[in-house]
Amino acid sequence: MEGLVHLFVEAAARRYPEKIAVYHGDLSATYREIDAGANRIAHCLFRQGLKPGQRVVVVMENSLESIQAYYGILKAGGVSVEVPDRSTLSEVAYFIGNSGARACMLSKASAGRLAGIDIPLIIGPDMDFNNSAARYIPWSSLQNQPDSSPERAIDTGGLAALVYTSGSTGKPKGVMLTHANLCANTLSIASYLGLNPDDRAMVILPFHYVYGKTLLNTHFASGGSIVINNRFVFPNVVVQEMVKRECTIFAGVPSTFAFLLNRSIFNRTAIASLRIVTQAGGAMAPALTQRLRDTLKSARLYVMYGATEASARLSYLPPERLSDKLGSIGIPIPGVQIDVRDDTGAVKAPYEEGNICARGPNIMRGYWDDPDETAKALKPWGLVTGDLGYYDDEGFLFLTGRKKEMLKVGGERVSPKEIEDAIIASHLIHEAAVIGRPDKLLHEVPEAFIVPIDAQTFRLEDLSAYVQEQLAPRKQPRHWNIVKSLPKKSSGKIDKEALKS
């Protein structure tokens, strides 16, 4: 590969032109078709005056078109800014304003909600789009564009994507990822997972989320195929399609697996083809990891860790070490160096907790138009992830918490993650989130939000008795909230900021 993300699809189109690259419901597309569609979008953007390095906002759910949009923008020399497809008009206005985008691409669903969007160029569905300020190009008219590669000269060090990430404070920040960043991370992931052209991945994670995007790029890089299913709202439907399509790979975040194990037919359904399951997107409670491991039987379970600022992936736990290193996020992926450091950058000894810091070709260039935040995250010794953890004496990493989420209970530092893990280990709770509640005496105390597995038989005294056995008094939640669900971000991660408000 020559270090450009869209060369993954071009190479696959040359090598496997008639192979089906993507399945989506009753639709499918070959590599040749995906590549040709992306070329047409690139020609269109180019003719409409898109300059190298200009940003294009994409507000689309996963689809054949959204894949072509992504690679088309890159082929045109543009920078893809994919945002959650359910974003509101004001959220999209922020992404457009912050990124300075001059063009956007919409799906049928998002176009219906974003008619008032303020941007000079829109590519969207065939509909009467009531926006006189914008030039509107319907998707269907792209058929008139050439389907050959536009062959633009693009620098591998140039920006490929801005990925907005919402921190715990302030507005979302745009993570600047270059072609070189994304290519390095894609090839590293494909190598440690051992992906091959026969692999077929079930994709339920959105492509605007870096974990979802790695599924697209890694399988295209290895000539495999993907199955898009945007209906994880009914997990059974996804399980059935995995059986039908003979998927070999499945990827999810902790809440995905909580749903699959607690509220679906996953436990009782044999998916004989499944050979790899990956989990990232936040630390999963070891008790849930163990249950997933037991349920999967022959498939290899990869617990992984990463950050948007690292293109996606930083570490993985080799499946053969899952049992003896349960709870670990593993070892650095090929090409990446991870160190645990103090605030001055000094490296900590094994078992000493510190900041998890990373160096490698996948680390972002910085935050878009935000030198202050960039300076906080990118130190001379690498990316400061904001996560706390330690190495054991065999070089396996363990997360202890998120620096900004750590509670101060009576002067003692308490990790919400440790409390959440203990709650899940009770096997009474589907999902849990712990935040700090201000307290006059202790500064703050743990407050837990819990979703019982069986709401009708659940008794809080059973859970609190269990937790009292597991945790020191300072770590025991002082306030319990039994809720029906936890607020989620579009990636499926629990939205703790929403719990605080």
Next chain:
Amino acid sequence: MSSLKDVITQFIKDNFITGRSGVVIADDISLIDSGIMDSTGVLELVEFLEATYAITIKDEDLMPENLETIDNIIAFLRTKGVT
């Protein structure tokens, strides 16, 4: 006594579209694609149906043909003996 449809529609309005009064939900519109319910919303609905009608909804039943539209929900409840 309210009809099944009234009860379900009211639950959906109260829980998933608060703050938007006067919203009309067609009986055959997808509650998912229209953005009214997400995955946790489905589980909230299931819990409500179980508690209100004293029925058990199995994991196998959590399918679009049973829960995607108000029409589907009513038909599903009828198979469970709810009238």
